Structure formats: C-alpha cells, structure tokens
Amino acid sequence: MILNNEELARKIEDIKIQGTMEYIINRKKMSPSYNGDYLSLDRKGTVFQMDNYCFGVGLGLNGAVLSSDIERVENFIREKDNCSNIHFELTPFSDQTLLKILQESGYTLEQFLAVWVLKLEEWNPNKGNLRNDEVSIVKVGAEESYEWARTVALGFSSDQNTTEDSIESVRGFLNLSHSTAFLLKEKEESVAGAFVAISDQLGEMFLTSTIQTHRGRGYQNLLIEERINYAKSKGCTHLTVMTKPNNTSARNMERNGFKLAYNKVIIKSSLCK
Incomplete structure (x- = not known):
C-alpha cells in the first residue's frame, strides 16, 4: 500500500528542500554573480528565491507557522527585489492555521499539483x-x-x-x-x-x-x-x-x-x- 500519510509527505518535501538548497549553494560557488538564495524557518519550512521565482516548501509540516514567520518571508523577498510574488506549496498535512493566515493576508489560489508515488517492489x-x-x-x-x-x-x-x-x-x-x-x-x-x-x-x-x-x-x-x-x-x-x-x-x-x-x-x- 502506498503510504499516503504525513510521514511520506515530509520525506517528499524534504528531498526537494535539500536538493534546492544544495543547488543554490553550488551555483553560488560556481558563479558569484548568481543571485539565488533561501531562508530556513527554523524547521517550519524553507523559502527559495531562484532568478525571479520565489516559492516556499514544507511549510506547516513540522509545527505551526505564525504571522510573524510570514512577515519574515515577505521581508526576505522584498530585500531581493526581483520577485513580484511568493508561491507557497502546501500539502494536505500542512498546519491548517497557515492557510487561514495566508487567506487573511490576501494570498489566493494559483493552481494544484499532483504528487505521485511508486512503490518499487510492486512495479x-x-x-x-x-x-x-x-x-x-x-x-x-x-x-x-x-x-x-x-x-x-x-x-x-x-x-x-x-x-x-x-x-x-x-x-x-x-x-x-x-x-x-x-x-x-x-x-x-x-x-x-x-x-x-x-x-x-x-x-x-x-x-x-x-x-x-x-x-x-x-x-x-x-x-x-x-x-x-x-x-x-x-x-x-x-x-x-x-x-x-x-x-x-x-x-x-x-x-x-x-x-x-x-x-x-x-x-x-x-x-x-
């Protein structure tokens, strides 16, 4: 049976977080002019700025995200001055208060993405x-x-x-x-x-x-x-x-x-x- 649960979601989000962080660190080493960056929210998730696209991953999977955390993210993005919006990727297991905070702050639905999993021993x-x-x-x-x-x-x-x-x-x-x-x-x-x-x-x-x-x-x-x-x-x-x-x-x-x-x-x- 596919593990359709919070533990699986954490692992999937974590592999994306770790890979994106490593990508940004390596690009900066190779090219000092590269402007990518990231902000870690004390294990509450990570926000990335890559070129002119800014997105957050894993938010609300390891504890509640507060309004002060969102303000910190928005200030981080404003300092970069090349992203017009922030895109938060939320799973069904994200803390529900986070969605309420974002809605009250004027965030709107952009799209849905499907996350697929294959159990290799059954393939x-x-x-x-x-x-x-x-x-x-x-x-x-x-x-x-x-x-x-x-x-x-x-x-x-x-x-x-x-x-x-x-x-x-x-x-x-x-x-x-x-x-x-x-x-x-x-x-x-x-x-x-x-x-x-x-x-x-x-x-x-x-x-x-x-x-x-x-x-x-x-x-x-x-x-x-x-x-x-x-x-x-x-x-x-x-x-x-x-x-x-x-x-x-x-x-x-x-x-x-x-x-x-x-x-x-x-x-x-x-x-x-």
Whole structure:
C-alpha cells in the first residue's frame, strides 16, 4: 500500500528542500554573480528565491507557522527585489492555521499539483514502452553535460529556442550529490532528457523534457522506466514525481504504475513591493 500519510509527505518535501538548497549553494560557488538564495524557518519550512521565482516548501509540516514567520518571508523577498510574488506549496498535512493566515493576508489560489508515488517492489515494466534500434539512453557524464542541459532547456522552451543562461541553470543540477541525469538520443540526435535525485531510499524524478519536434513518440515513458530501474539498483523503495493534474505527464505516471499520493495547492501572494 502506498503510504499516503504525513510521514511520506515530509520525506517528499524534504528531498526537494535539500536538493534546492544544495543547488543554490553550488551555483553560488560556481558563479558569484548568481543571485539565488533561501531562508530556513527554523524547521517550519524553507523559502527559495531562484532568478525571479520565489516559492516556499514544507511549510506547516513540522509545527505551526505564525504571522510573524510570514512577515519574515515577505521581508526576505522584498530585500531581493526581483520577485513580484511568493508561491507557497502546501500539502494536505500542512498546519491548517497557515492557510487561514495566508487567506487573511490576501494570498489566493494559483493552481494544484499532483504528487505521485511508486512503490518499487510492486512495479512491473510496461510492455508498451518499446525501444527501437534507433533510440538509445545514456547516463550523463562530464562529456554529455552541456548537451543534456541544452536538450532539457530546449524541451521546456515554448519557441524551440534557448539561451546560455537557461542551459547553465539546468546544468547546475548535475552538481547535486546522489543524483543522475539521462540523455535520450534518436540515432545521433539528442532529443530528450531526464533527472533523478535520491535520498534515504526515496528517489525524486524531475527535469524531464522532450524537444517539441520529437514529442508523441513515447520518449518520456522510456525515461521513466530508465529511472525506475536505476532507482531500484540504488536501493530505493519508493519513487516520487510531481505533475500538473490530468495532463500528459500525469497520464504517463499512471501508465507506469504510479499512484496519486496527494495534491498540493499553490497559494500566491499579492505583489511583494
């Protein structure tokens, strides 16, 4: 049975918190001009500022969040002067007084996100995930790092173009400990990429994208299966991923045996200026 409970939510939120903190620390070491930062709220959660996007993770899972904590977050964001809003990611297990405080402060619902979990000992390969002779998947090393980052950035681009800043932003994830990236090639052309991070027998999948001209060929499913096998080989018992509800990615998770653990609600602040 999937552990649809508060303990599981804490583990899922924690792997995201620790990975994002490590990402920011490493980026600052590599590039002193990088402006990412984070604020830890005494084990009540963590708020991140990455470029012009600010978000909070894990709030209300380890004790009540007070109005003074929210004021501290808002002051932190104002000092950065490059985020117009704060987005708090709340689980069903977050302290209920937090939602009331945010609503009274003018925060509004932005969207829902689905959190999926796969219990690896119960997984059976999907026979529909067929790989032909023209498709190969490689584990990314130093030689493939730029090509992988470029491919992933292109996959997320709405106009099939990308910038060096976007590529370096994606490439920074390769410095995370206990993580691995995968690059999918069709013949010799790099067309899709994916990433998995591992912490305490829990793996988290993210940064999955396919360039627009090669979508609809089942490449996301092949990359899901590749990471499932990899996580099992590393001793993971569970694998998690977050998607928007009822989109193609969500359907691919169901197709590969993932179960919906819970939905997160994203609450957005008014302008923080």
